[in-house]
Amino acid sequence: MTAQPANKWAVFEKLGLGKPTIPSAQQASKWLVSAYRLLGFLILTIIVIVLVGYIVSQVFFYMSKSWAVPMQITTSDEKVVSMQAQVGEQQNARDRLADELNQAERAIVAQQMFQGEFVKAIKGDLAGRRAALQKMKSLASTAAGTRAAIANQNRAYSSAARKRMQQEYAAGLIDRTGMLSGNFQLAQISGSNLSLAEKQAEYETRAAELEATARSLDAILESAESAGDTALSYEVLQIKQQYEASRLELAKAVETRNTLKSSLARQDKLLAALKGSAYLRAIEDKATVAFVPYGNTEGVGTGASVYACKLTMVFCYHVGEVIELLPGEVSGRHPSRDKSLRGQFVEIKLDEENADAGETDVLYIGGKPFIL
Numbered sequence: 627m628t629a630q631p632a633n634k635w636a637v638f639e640k641l642g643l644g645k646p647t648i649p650s651a652q653q654a655s656k657w658l659v660s661a662y663r664l665l666g667f668l669i670l671t672i673i674v675i676v677l678v679g680y681i682v683s684q685v686f687f688y689m690s691k692s693w694a695v696p697m698q699i700t701t702s703d704e705k706v707v708s709m710q711a712q713v714g715e716q717q718n719a720r721d722r723l724a725d726e727l728n729q730a731e732r733a734i735v736a737q738q739m740f741q742g743e744f745v746k747a748i749k750g751d752l753a754g755r756r757a758a759l760q761k762m763k764s765l766a767s768t769a770a771g772t773r774a775a776i777a778n779q780n781r782a783y784s785s786a787a788r789k790r791m792q793q794e795y796a797a798g799l800i801d802r803t804g805m806l807s808g809n810f811q812l813a814q815i816s817g818s819n820l821s822l823a824e825k826q827a828e829y830e831t832r833a834a835e836l837e838a839t840a841r842s843l844d845a846i847l848e849s850a851e852s853a854g855d856t857a858l859s860y861e862v863l864q865i866k867q868q869y870e871a872s873r874l875e876l877a878k879a880v881e882t883r884n885t886l887k888s889s890l891a892r893q894d895k896l897l898a899a900l901k902g903s904a905y906l907r908a909i910e911d912k913a914t915v916a917f918v919p920y921g922n923t924e925g926v927g928t929g930a931s932v933y934a935c936k937l938t939m940v941f942c943y944h945v946g947e948v949i950e951l952l953p954g955e956v957s958g959r960h961p962s963r964d965k966s967l968r969g970q971f972v973e974i975k976l977d978e979e980n981a982d983a984g985e986t987d988v989l990y991i992g993g994k995p996f997i998l
Contacts, residue, residue: 686939687962692925692990694916694932694972695961696983699908706905713900720893723886730883737876744869904952904971913949914976914984917958918991919969925992926951932974933990934983942994945983946976961988 687693699706791800900906908915918926928948935942952971960967972991976983983989 683938683962686995687960690939690990690995691922692992692995693922693961694918694926694989694991695958696914696916696986696989697908697958697971698984699905699915701909703905706909709900709903709905713897713906716893716897716900720890720897723890723893727883727886727890730879730886733879734876734883737872737879740872741869741876744872748865899954903954904956907952908971908973911973913973914946915952915971915973916984916989916991917956917967917969918951918972919958919960919967921969922991923951923970926972930992932976932983933994934980934986935988935990935995938988939995942990942996943980944977945980945989946974948991949973949975 701707791804904915907913926948928950930948931944932946932948933942934945950973952973954970955968956971957966957968959965974984974989
């Protein structure tokens with residue numbers, strides 16, 4: 627068993643370190659107060675830095691006219707879905723108008739063809755009826771001359787035959803039966819005269835009908851107005867009614883076509899405006915877009931440089947250029963304030979090495995916000 631040294635700090639004293647001093651309670655309290663003060667100073671410094679940064683950020687974004695907010699537009703975006711639904715609805719309406727316009731065009735062509743063929747048919751019918759009229763007039767004239775000649779001959783023959791029969795009857799050459807038979811033959815001759823007169827009257831009546839029909843058809847061909855004072859036969863009146871009905875249908879089809887053309891032009895403009903909207907253009911072109919408020923659009927133009935910053939507004943670098951300021955109004959959020967703003971989308975072409983710049987919070991168009 628080795629004996630314990632009388633002084634356990636003797637080794638330290640030989641080395642010149644001496645006996646360590648044990649802090650008193652008062653010293654520990656001072657150290658604690660100093661630690662609290664340091665912690666409070668650090669917290670206050672952090673608060674001041676954050677406050678100053680916030681104020682600087684608010685003032686900067688209030689004064690800056692070059693910032694833009696990148697937007698991620700997808701096919702499932704609510705506005706995109708809504709606009710695609712509107713485009714589909716308007717496209718269906720446009721297709722219906724186009725179909726109705728085609729029907730109106732076909733109706734116009736059909737009525738024009740009908741009227742053209744109608745006129746040809748009327749002209750052909752008119753030519754045939756005029757030929758028949760000339761023939762009937764010729765037959766009526768021939769029948770009148772023939773009837774007059776036959777009637778004169780019949781009267782002469784009847785007078786001579788009646789005298790001869792009376793003389794023969796008085797001389798006893800014929801009996802009463804022979805006398806009655808002769809009178810019957812003379813009556814038949816008179817009946818033939820009546821038959822010739824009826825035939826002549828029939829020819830003249832038919833000629834008059836053909837002449838009236840020809841005048842009516844000629845009046846229809848000239849114009850509807852000239853037919854107003856012309857007496858039309860029932861047959862020709864029905865023909866005219868068909869022609870007038872076709873003219874009315876043609877006028878209606880032309881008015882419908884003109885109305886549909888105007889409606890179709892308006893529908894095309896509406897569709898072009900919808901398809902040219904910023905959201906649909908961004909989806910169709912698969913483009914990178916950024917929201918630019920109206921107050922910042924003055925310096926935005928094709929070819930303008932686009933910058934991104936590592937610390938919001940400092941340490942900025944070139945990431946791409948502007949392709950086009952898309953038409954149409956959109957709404958977006960302010961980068962530092964929870965405020966909705968009105969503006970437009972700008973299509974951006976990012977450099978290959980900075981393709982992820984579209985995921986940053988804010989971009990700057992036209993130049994760096996500061997020299998850094």
